Amino acid sequence: MEKDLFKSRVRLRHLDCFVCVAETGHLGKAAARLRLTQPAVSKTLNELEEIVGQQLLARGRAGSSLTPEGKRFLAHASAVMAALHAAQASVAAAPDAPPAVLRVGALPTVAPAMLPAALQVFRERYPRTRVEVRTGTNGALIAMLRAGEIDLAVARMAEPESMLGLSFELLHVEPVVLAVRPGHPLAGRPISLDEAAAYPIVISASGTVPRHHTESMFRSRGLALPEGRVETLSVSLSRQLARHGDSIWFTPAGTVHDDVRDGVLALLVLPTTGMEEPVGLLRQAESTPGIAAAALINALRDEAGRRR
Structure with missing residues (x-):
């Protein structure tokens, strides 16, 4: 749809309704929050999807879920509503607040x-x-x-x-990755988890998602977690252990993104498919x-x- 035509047809009530349904995941809950009837909410969503020309929500008995197009649209719709509330707050706040x-x-x-x-x-x-x-x-x-x-x-x-x-x-x-110092004995070639397990490892503390994925990785290969491991929530400690020794740090990729980019750490070549978070x-x-x-x-x- 052309930009000007979209602007002339879409209304704030469309965006407000869509964001509310996306946040609650249910037409009935959204209707209660908006103080509307469920048919009115459904009608507003249908109007928005007709204006956009895409299905934004998949409706079901258990609730509503965003389609890929809906997820992209939500980021912008939420920003519009947040900006509207911010505009209201900016004039409502006391000047000496x-x-x-x-x-x-x-x-x-x-x-x-x-x-x-x-x-x-x-x-x-x-x-x-x-x-x-x-x-x-x-x-x-x-x-x-x-x-x-x-x-x-x-x-x-x-x-x-x-x-x-x-x-x-x-x-x-x-994904979960295995981070080591540059020049680590296992760096620069494909390895197996058995090879990694022969070195000191650093993993997240029990009860965390990265720890669960690390355990699953070992279990899927018929291995137990090495006994002499370090378990910690401290990123700074984990980084130092990996940088200044032969420890292998099992961590989400984003945690070491900048370290790898800057050459402070390197990643071992080991597939971790299915360990995404x-x-x-x-x-x-x-x-x-x-x-x-x-x-x-x-x-x-x-x-x-x-x-x-």
Whole structure:
């Protein structure tokens, strides 16, 4: 559809309805939040899909899920709604209001990969906003989010029962990799997991998704985790162990992206197909991000797109 024709036909109610259904995953829940009837919500979505010329949502008895086109459209629709709320907040706030505080949660393996570039972009727009970053396991971040201790989290999808009342927006998918120092005895050629297991290994702590994938990798090859391993949530400790010895660090690819690019670490040649981890934004489903949160969310989306 031509751009001008799209602008003349689409309305904010279309975007608001679509974002609400995408966040709740259910027409009935979205209708309750929007204070509309379910047929009215369905009609609005049909109008939007007719305007866009694509199916954005797949409807079913269990709920609604985004199509690939819907996922792409959601990023822009959410940004429009966030900008609208930000515009309202900008004129409603008192001129002498204190600087805002944005509370962000992040997995230890995700924080160094996603946050630095996104925060740099955010800081250019909102230099007076204080950002508090808290790291923890996925379960801990979900608990903080439910308790209102953080505004958003960069984390992973959890079990369905843990996700009730929360929304998850996929940012990117990253595999588990084996990182070592340049010049490691196993670097530069295809290897087997048996060969890697002969060296000291560094893995994530028990109960984390990277740890689960690492265990699955060993189990699928009929191997047990080596006894003399180091288990830690500390990215800085893991990096130092890999850089200054022969330890092999099993970690999500994004954690060592910059280290590999800068030649500080290298990746072993070992297929890890099936060990991919979805990383995304977690928020309370019923909440609308404020002006600062919306800006950081958009910066994180841009950074995820760049990394993809």
